[in-house]
Amino acid sequence: MTVAAESQSASELDPGLEGALDHFARLGLERGWRIDRDALEDNYLARSRSDHPDRHAGADARTRRVALERSAANNEAYRVLRDPVRRAEYLVKLGGIDLDSSDPQTGAPHPEQSFLIEMIERRDRLEELTTGGEDALAELRDEVDEELDAVFATAVDALDGGDTQAAAAALVQRRYLQRFLDEIDAAIDSPNQP
Amino acid sequence: MAYSDKVIDHYENPRNVGSLDKSEDEVGTGIVGAPACGDVMKLQIRVEDDVITDAKFKTYGCGSAIASSSLVTEWVKGMKIGDAMQIKNSQIAEELSLPPVKIHCSVLAEDAIKAAIADYQKKHGASE
Structure with missing residues (x-):
């Protein structure tokens, strides 16, 4: 040191x-x-x-x-x-992958198509849930929050193992899930939104 | 950051929001994402005799991403798929006066229409 x-x-x-x-x-x-x-x-x-x-x-x-x-x-x-997340993303950047960039070589890697389809389909379900009451929303929030933790744990494991690619892939999933979680929170905050 | 009037117009009154039945033969579906920000975009087209007769989108993202996809669905209706394939993100960015930090939103919309056309062509044996 x-x-x-x-x-x-x-x-x-x-x-x-x-x-x-x-x-x-x-x-x-x-x-x-x-x-x-x-x-x-x-x-x-x-x-x-x-x-x-x-x-x-x-x-x-x-x-x-x-x-x-x-x-x-x-x-x-x-x-x-x-910040644990910023720290992880920074390590990935030091490893040559900038998650804030869309450059095909050095930018954030694209997730599997199935993951994106799932992200869309879960949004459709969120729209249905907003009319289904607070409990269902809270349940979905917990579920996504747990997934967020799980993909982040995967990213940390990958960083510990020196696998920048795998860490980047997990951190990208985390960003998508974070976005979804923000939308769920917004729906919880304003239950009367269509 | 200030949004242009056109972005705000598309954001507040998005055209063609919704879904088409993706299992239908005439429907092509493109789903794309922007890993940097977590935006996801679904764009669907209905094609009859090589002409796009309907287009729908659902975008979960910022105002520029919503406006870009809304604009593209407006543009492609009535277009031949070969012409829709030629749409460039720079045209979208120019029409909406997107600032440099939001150019990736127009890229996403270009990717989405291309993915939707590719999905349609795949269903029809990818003759091109």
């Missing part, structure tokens, strides 16, 4: 390899889905303090700019790594 933050004096920030650090390296963590939460918090706080623009307010323009960029990068790294 590399903890460089404490050793830097306030006015000499090395702009060095700013762009080359991934979020894990930036916050002094080993790359992987399972992280040391305490180390994440501690390292983030330490770096936030040492890179804080206020600490470099009297320095030259270049140092002030580096401090600002670094603070932003620390915050972004923390935002991604503290």
Whole structure:
């Protein structure tokens, strides 16, 4: 583990390899889905303090700019790594698959056609359920929530095993299910919608 | 992000929402998804003598995805399937003034109509 933050004096920030650090390296963590939460918090706080623009307010323009960029990068790294899903998706991205992209080679992989058909058919059933009362909706919500957990567990297993492709496929399913779950929640919130 | 008037119009008054019986011989069904956002789109066509006589869609997604599929169903009605096959996502994006971040919604609609035609052709021995 590399903890460089404490050793830097306030006015000499090395702009060095700013762009080359991934979020894990930036916050002094080993790359992987399972992280040391305490180390994440501690390292983030330490770096936030040492890179804080206020600490470099009297320095030259270049140092002030580096401090600002670094603070932003620390915050972004923390935002991604503290969230289990974002962390998993980020690992997949480091493995070469960007789930936010639709590029056929490096973008999110398409699920099986049967999965998409199921997603449509379940929407049809949701429409029927909205007239069938709250209990049925709550039941469906629990069901989808469990599936969401299950595909995420599959993704984590794949990441543990270093299988980026399988992780990406599971995380894509998770996104579809998340979308469906959001719609169920919307239906629960406004039961009078047609 | 601001939606164009045309997107809002299609979103608020979507044309041709619904389903056709996918087991019917004249009906082609295309189901596609956008993995990045979880949108799913079903687009169906009814074909008689190589001409699309009816089109229906169901889209679960953002306003741009709904508008793109709604627009495509409007366009393809009365079209020969060979011409419908030529529809490009850029035409959809242009008609709806989609911003760059929403271009993938028009891609989805293009994929959906192509998938629907392919399904129809498969049912009829894929003569093309």
